Each structure stands twice: as C-alpha cells, then as structure tokens.
Amino acid sequence: xxxxxxxxxxxxxxxxxxxxxxxxxxxxxxxxxxxxxxxxxxxxxxxxxxxxxxxxxxxxxxxxxxxxxxxxxxxxxxxxxxxxxxxxxxxxxxxxxxxxxxxxxxxxxxxxxxxxxxxxxxxxxxxxxxxxxxxxxxxxxxxxxxxxxxxxxxxxxxxxxxxxxx
Numbered sequence: 001x002x003x004x005x006x007x008x009x010x011x012x013x014x015x016x017x018x019x020x021x022x023x024x025x026x027x028x029x030x031x032x033x034x035x036x037x038x039x040x041x042x043x044x045x046x047x048x049x050x051x052x053x054x055x056x057x058x059x060x061x062x063x064x065x066x067x068x069x070x071x072x073x074x075x076x077x078x079x080x081x082x083x084x085x086x087x088x089x090x091x092x093x094x095x096x097x098x099x100x101x102x103x104x105x106x107x108x109x110x111x112x113x114x115x116x117x118x119x120x121x122x123x124x125x126x127x128x129x130x131x132x133x134x135x136x137x138x139x140x141x142x143x144x145x146x147x148x149x150x151x152x153x154x155x156x157x158x159x160x161x162x163x164x165x166x
Contacts, residue, residue, distance in 0.1 A: 112140055 023038045040047075059065045064073045108114040116136030123133035139146075 112136070112143055115139060 023035055024033050025035075026032065027034050059076055063075055063077045065076045066072070067074050108118065116139065119132050119135045119139075123130050126132070
C-alpha cells in the first residue's frame with residue numbers, strides 16, 4: 001500500500017509540470033489565474049529578424065493576414081508551397097488521432113532525467129524554497145521500487161477499466 005501511495009504521488013507530481021510550462025499561474029480570488037510571459041530560447045536578434053520578415057509580408061505560417069478593422073484576419077493561403085492540402089489534412093488527422101504525442105511534449109517524461117529536468121524547472125520558478133529540486137534524487141533512488149509497484153498495479157488497473165466498459 002505504501003508503494004502504491006508513492007506511485008500515485010509520483011504520477012501526480014509528474015503531471016504538474018504541464019502547469020509549470022503553460023504560462024498560467026493560479027491566483028486566489030475571483031480571477032482564479034493570471035497569465036505571464038514564458039522564457040524563450042530565441043535571442044533578441046532572432047525576434048527582430050522575424051518581426052522584419054512579418055512587416056514585409058504580414059501573413060502567418062498557416063496563411064492568415066492581419067487586415068485590421070472589423071475584419072481582423074483574412075485567409076490568403078499559405079506561404080509554404082512544399083506542403084500540399086493533402087499533407088496538411090494528414091497532419092491534422094494524425095494530431096487529432098493522437099493529441100498527446102502530436103507536439104512531442106510527453107516524450108520529456110519518458111526518462112528519469114526528463115522528469116528531473118522538469119522538477120528542476122518547476123523548483124526554479126517558485127519564489128519560495130521547495131523540495132521539488134530534490135525530487136529527482138528521490139526518484140532515482142526509488143525508481144526500481146516504483147517500477148515494480150507500477151508493474152503490479154497496471155494489470156489491476158487494466159482489469160478495472162475493462163470491467164467498467166466504454
């Protein structure tokens with residue numbers, strides 16, 4: 001039972017990083033949340049270069065042009081002649097079929113190092129001291145036990161879900 005609780009706590013902790021990278025922070029009160037700027041890997045020069053390109057041809061990558069006024073945005077087609085309509089439709093269908101892996105964000109959680117990176121990022125974003133940064137060490141130390149517990153839990157969980165039906 002102790003290991004199952006630990007496993008549930010680990011799964012909960014692993015799902016929290018999605019909030020840490022969302023640009024949204026929960027706040028008390030009526031609003032409930034606030035948005036904030038996210039750190040970027042782009043340099044200032046890259047951003048200025050993209051802005052100049054946008055000013056020369058203000059069409060988004062997916063084919064929308066800002067016209068202002070009540071119209072706002074008008075679809076004018078894409079600037080990418082290498083992508084056919086069939087390719088765009090195929091990408092859309094694949095993203096709808098498997099939305100979790102469409103962006104590849106889930107792959108970061110496939111290893112202990114990926115989870116350690118996310119826990120470190122979460123700890124760095126908090127202004128108060130937190131044990132999140134040490135979570136990676138605890139995860140590495142108990143990984144074999146967590147894996148055994150999960151291997152025991154998975155058949156039970158699968159049987160439970162199968163018994164409930166669709």
